[in-house]
Amino acid sequence: MIPFSGNPLNRLSEKRAEAAWIAEKLRHPASLILPLWRLQPFLIGGDEALKAGFQSPGLVENLAAPDAPCVFLGLDGERACFALDISATEDPAGALAGRGQFRELRGAAALLPAKDLAILGQARAMIDWHQRHGFCPKCGAPTLSGDAGNKRVCTACKVEHFPRTDPVVIMLPTQGDACLLGRNKNWAADFFSAPAGFMEPGESIEEAVRRELFEETGVRAGAVTYYASQHWPFPSQLMIGCFARCESRALKLNGSELAEARWFTREEARSILAGEMNGVRKPLPFAIASHLIRKWVGGSSIGWG
Numbered sequence: 001m002i003p004f005s006g007n008p009l010n011r012l013s014e015k016r017a018e019a020a021w022i023a024e025k026l027r028h029p030a031s032l033i034l035p036l037w038r039l040q041p042f043l044i045g046g047d048e049a050l051k052a053g054f055q056s057p058g059l060v061e062n063l064a065a066p067d068a069p070c071v072f073l074g075l076d077g078e079r080a081c082f083a084l085d086i087s088a089t090e091d092p093a094g095a096l097a098g099r100g101q102f103r104e105l106r107g108a109a110a111l112l113p114a115k116d117l118a119i120l121g122q123a124r125a126m127i128d129w130h131q132r133h134g135f136c137p138k139c140g141a142p143t144l145s146g147d148a149g150n151k152r153v154c155t156a157c158k159v160e161h162f163p164r165t166d167p168v169v170i171m172l173p174t175q176g177d178a179c180l181l182g183r184n185k186n187w188a189a190d191f192f193s194a195p196a197g198f199m200e201p202g203e204s205i206e207e208a209v210r211r212e213l214f215e216e217t218g219v220r221a222g223a224v225t226y227y228a229s230q231h232w233p234f235p236s237q238l239m240i241g242c243f244a245r246c247e248s249r250a251l252k253l254n255g256s257e258l259a260e261a262r263w264f265t266r267e268e269a270r271s272i273l274a275g276e277m278n279g280v281r282k283p284l285p286f287a288i289a290s291h292l293i294r295k296w297v298g299g300s301s302i303g304w305g
Contacts, residue, residue, distance in 0.1 A: 003109065003286035004231045007118035009074030009081060016147040022072055025080035027057055033082045034073075034120075035060045036127050037092040037102045041120050043112075044100040050108055052116040053100040054081065060096070063089045069130035071149030073122055083123035083149075085130065106234060109286045117286070118231075125236040126150075129163045132235070136161070168237045169208045170196035172292040173219060175246040179269055179296055180219065182261040190281045192262065192272075194289040196239070209242050217261050218252025221245060227295060230288040241288045243296065270297045 015021050025031050032054035035042045042053035064070070065088035073081040086092055092102060105124055109117055126149065133152050136143050141156030152161045172194050173180040181192040197212035199205070206224040213221050221244035230239040249263050264272065271277040273294060283290040 001114055002228050002230045002288055002291060003114065004118055004121040004233065005229075006114050007074075007122055008115055009076055009119060009122075011074040012072075013150070016072060016150050022148045025072070026070070026082065028080065029056060030078070031057055031080040031082065032076070033057060033060055033084050034123055035063065035084050035086045035092070035096070035102075036123060037089070038087045039124055039128055039131075040102040040104055041123060042096065042100055043103050043108060045111070048111070050103075050111040050116075051113060052120055053096075055096070055099075060084060060086060063092055063095060067145075069127055069145055069149055071123065071126045071130070073119065073126075081119065083127055085127045087131075110284075121231055121233040125165075125231070125233040126163060128233070128235040133161060163236070165231070166237045167199040167240060168196055168232070169199055169205060169212055169240050169242060170194050170288060170292070171209045171213060171221075171224070171242045171244045172289075172296055173213055173217075173221060173244045173246045174296060175249050175263070177266050178249065178263040179266075179293065180217065180246070180249075180261060180263050181293075182216065182258045184257060185259040187259075188281070190279055192260075192280055193283050193287070194292055195258075195261075196289075198237075199240075205240055205242065209244050213244055213246075215254060216258050218250065218254070220247050222247055227292060228288065232288075239288045241292050243292070266297055266299075269293055273297060 034052060034054050043050045044053045045051055063086040064084055069085045071083045073083055105120055136154035138159050139157045141154050143152040143154050146153045182195050183192050195213055195216050199208040209224045210221045213219055223245040225243045227241040227243060232239045251261055253261060272280050272282050275282045
């Protein structure tokens, strides 16, 4: 399973507008509330293993500002799950002392169970969206949360605004027995990953893959095959993983994004995944780039011979 996928919650969208039902669930002793402080979720556990730090109602609500985003995430069985932004408090440890810790999700992802990681990704993306959309993009007036945190409504022109997910193509270019990895100008000198870029209006997935690859590396791709997708909550993208069969290995970097790009043989890519290649760090294990490389290294069919 691709990390950040497999969310088990029943989102129950038809109940979001029922204010009385949501209020009752927020008070119910069986419900669960996940506090996030400056986009860091509350987690329980240590350096060996972590889990989502959901709390019972009544423990963290006083840490939130009166208008703080509170999002109904869905039902886990019969228990309602919420995410609550407590960023307004300067010291969130008070009521939660000894119960856990706030941690940046990207750094903690590898220590979390798949179920919790998917829910935490949803929670982080939603709270981040609220923090970015306090004003109406149409008229500039303040917006208010609605539908249990799943929309915002302009106080002036009454336009409703809903969370958005930005589509990003991420591709593993291949040519014969080699794959192409690149290093962004902002990354460490030993960190390489699959090329990626945002889709533009009017593009198909295949067109976006070919355009991004050519713009960044000067390499032209022919056949493009979809592999899998991944929600990436930093802040909220849908990573569309593909393989791209290239016509040649000639590189011509444009210099605006990539500092370096290199072709790696299948054996070299295998060594990278194992953390055994000097000077090249293995990709983040929870990122879809790692799964694309692993699929190709394993020799499985990727849509062509």
